[in-house]
Amino acid sequence: MDQGLELRTLVREDATLELSLVETAVPDPGADEIVVRVEASPINPSDLGLLTGPADLSTLSASGSAERPILTATIPPAAMRMLAARVGQSMPVGNEGAGVVVKAGSSPEAQALLGRTVAMIGGGMYTRLRLLKAADVLPLPADATPAEGASCFVNPLTALAMVETLRMEGHKALVHTAAASNLGQMLVRICKADGVPLVNVVRSAQQEKLLRDQGAEWVVDSSAPDFFDKLVEAVAATGATLAFDAIGGGRIGSQILTAMEAAASRGAAYSRYGSNTFKQLYIYGALDTGPTELVRSFGFSWGVNGFLLTPFLAKIGPQAAQKLRERVAAELKTTFASHYTAEIGLAEALDPEVLRAYARRATGEKYLINPQKGLA
Numbered sequence: 001m002d003q004g005l006e007l008r009t010l011v012r013e014d015a016t017l018e019l020s021l022v023e024t025a026v027p028d029p030g031a032d033e034i035v036v037r038v039e040a041s042p043i044n045p046s047d048l049g050l051l052t053g054p055a056d057l058s059t060l061s062a063s064g065s066a067e068r069p070i071l072t073a074t075i076p077p078a079a080m081r082m083l084a085a086r087v088g089q090s091m092p093v094g095n096e097g098a099g100v101v102v103k104a105g106s107s108p109e110a111q112a113l114l115g116r117t118v119a120m121i122g123g124g125m126y127t128r129l130r131l132l133k134a135a136d137v138l139p140l141p142a143d144a145t146p147a148e149g150a151s152c153f154v155n156p157l158t159a160l161a162m163v164e165t166l167r168m169e170g171h172k173a174l175v176h177t178a179a180a181s182n183l184g185q186m187l188v189r190i191c192k193a194d195g196v197p198l199v200n201v202v203r204s205a206q207q208e209k210l211l212r213d214q215g216a217e218w219v220v221d222s223s224a225p226d227f228f229d230k231l232v233e234a235v236a237a238t239g240a241t242l243a244f245d246a247i248g249g250g251r252i253g254s255q256i257l258t259a260m261e262a263a264a265s266r267g268a269a270y271s272r273y274g275s276n277t278f279k280q281l282y283i284y285g286a287l288d289t290g291p292t293e294l295v296r297s298f299g300f301s302w303g304v305n306g307f308l309l310t311p312f313l314a315k316i317g318p319q320a321a322q323k324l325r326e327r328v329a330a331e332l333k334t335t336f337a338s339h340y341t342a343e344i345g346l347a348e349a350l351d352p353e354v355l356r357a358y359a360r361r362a363t364g365e366k367y368l369i370n371p372q373k374g375l376a
Contacts, residue, residue, distance in 0.1 A: 002026040002035070002103075005371070006127030007346055008090045009051050011075065011083050017055040019071040019350055020064070022090065026129045029105040034113050034134050040150035041097030041125040042338070043349075043358050043367045045246075045285055051093045052359055054079035054289075060352045069350040094125030094369070098140065098149035102129075110134040117144060119152035126346065128371045138325055144332055150368060151338040154309065155183040156328040157321075158284065159190055161312045162244050164324070166196060169280065173197035173238035175256050178246035178287055179219070180207035180363045182338045188216045189335045197238035201231070201252070207363060228255060236263035243281045244307065249288030253281045253304065254295045261298035274299015282307035287361050341365045345373030 004024040011017055029035050043051075055073040064070035075083065098119045104110040118137040124130060140149040166174050176187055179200035191198040192215055199218045202208050208221045218234040220227060234240075235256075241264075243256045257279050264277035279298060284307040294304065313321045328336050341364075348354055349369055358367040 001028060002129055004127055004129040005346065006092050006124060007051075007094070007349060007369075009053075009093055010090045011053070011080075011087050013087055015075045015077060015080050017052065017071075017073045017075055019051070019355075021068050021346055021350070024127070026131055029103050029110065029131060031105040031107045032110055032134050033105045034101045034110050034118075034132055034137070035103035036099040036118060036120060036130045036132060036137070037102045038097050038099040038125055038127055038130050038371045039146035040099065040343075041094045041369045041371070042151045042154075042340070043369060044095060044151075044154050045287065045361050046154065047093055047095055048359055048361065049286075050091065052355075053083060057356055057359055060355065062350075062352055067347060069347055071350050071352065071355065092124035092127065094127070095123060096121040096151065096153045097125035097130070098146040098152065099130070100146070101137075105134070107134065113137065113139065116140075117146055117149065119149040121153040126349070126369050126371065128346075128375070138329060140329065141332060147340070147343070147368060147370075148332060148337070151182065152325075152328055152332070152336070155338065156186060156336040157313070157324055158309045159183050159187040160324045160327065161307075161309055162187060163190055163194060163196055164316065164320075165282070165307075165312070166242055169242065171240070171242040171280070173199065173240035173242070175199040175201060175235065175240050175243035175260075176246075177201040177222075177244070177252055177256075178203070178285065178363050179216075180210050181246065182366055183246070184363075185211070185214060186336055188214055192216075193335065197240065199231070199234045199238055199240050201256070203363060210364075222252065228259065231255065231259040232262045235259045236266065239263075241277060241279050243279075245281060245283045246285030247288045248283050248286040249290035249292055251293045251295060253283060254293060254298070257281055257298040257302055257304075258295070261302075265299075274301065276301055278302065280305075284308070287363075338366065340368040343368045343370050343373065345369070345375075346371050347374055 004026045059074040104114040260279040264275040279302040
């Protein structure tokens with residue numbers, strides 16, 4: 001049995017969030033299990049939802065030591081009602097990651113992975129050692145590093161799921177917000193390769209240039225004064241009737257539906273009910289945690305739903321999901337390449353200033369935790 005160290009998040013009864021590093025015992029692997037030395041794990045927005053949740057980060061307070069820091073923050077009373085089910089539970093964090101298999105069980109499948117670099121998903125990845133089923137990891141190409149494979153699942157499979165949803169639901173083109181993100185850049189490359197028209201909504205002129213330099217044809221800047229007019233033109237040119245929104249709060253989703261309606265109504269006879277063109281908005285992120293505002297100016301033929309990767313993969317079944325994973329592995333260094341702002345260790349992740357930086361969820365800023373960094 002080995003000794004591990006993992007990052008934990010705890011909600012206490014006194015409406016306090018506590019983040020700490022906890023030593024853990026890692027059992028020897030069973031016949032069909034492996035132990036992975038985790039060397040890279042990204043901080044995704046979904047990870048922040050568990051790590052810090054709705055805590056007020058302006059109240060962060062540090063204690064403990066440099067090697068074993070402890071952070072606390074206040075949770076607003078209204079948010080505690082949503083967190084009732086996790087009060088008192090010390091929870092591991094980190095949806096996905098990559099590392100090297102250092103121990104393997106006796107089964108041929110497990111033994112074949114010994115010494116291999118693998119990508120993995122399943123939670124608890126902000127840890128130095130992770131016990132997993134051999135069948136649950138994705139072996140990476142021999143020349144791939146853990147950092148290159150760390151974001152193999154959440155962003156790549158979500159981007160592929162968007163295009164698969166377009167095909168399954170019979171849409172012609174799609175709109176994506178916060179499009180300069182790592183996921184957004186992957187989607188640009190996927191749509192370009194697959195011949196799918198894509199309207200990219202970004203939040204600055206700098207982000208617009210970034211995507212145009214990568215070959216994106218339709219990019220609109222939501223901070224520009226003529227944003228809505230350009231959005232309508234892009235939607236009309238592409239025929240987009242499907243949108244995936246990473247922002248969630250505010251009116252951006254409503255603006256996209258309105259642009260779709262404006263494009264669909266061009267040249268059509270007036271109807272007080274609007275066009276017959278169905279418009280679908282999926283909200284898959286919460287970069288803006290405020291209320292989602294729908295200003296009813298897009299007729300009656302529309303839908304708004306949440307979108308999560310795991311239910312989608314369950315819907316398409318294991319064989320189709322495996323094909324998506326295989327595409328990710330084959331195009332790891334091209335279509336699905338990720339870029340990181342900084343690589344930090346477990347203790348650094350609990351530095352108040354570093355935490356505030358990655359908790360901003362700023363587009364184009366992505367942090368990578370290397371649990372081996374700073375290992376004594």
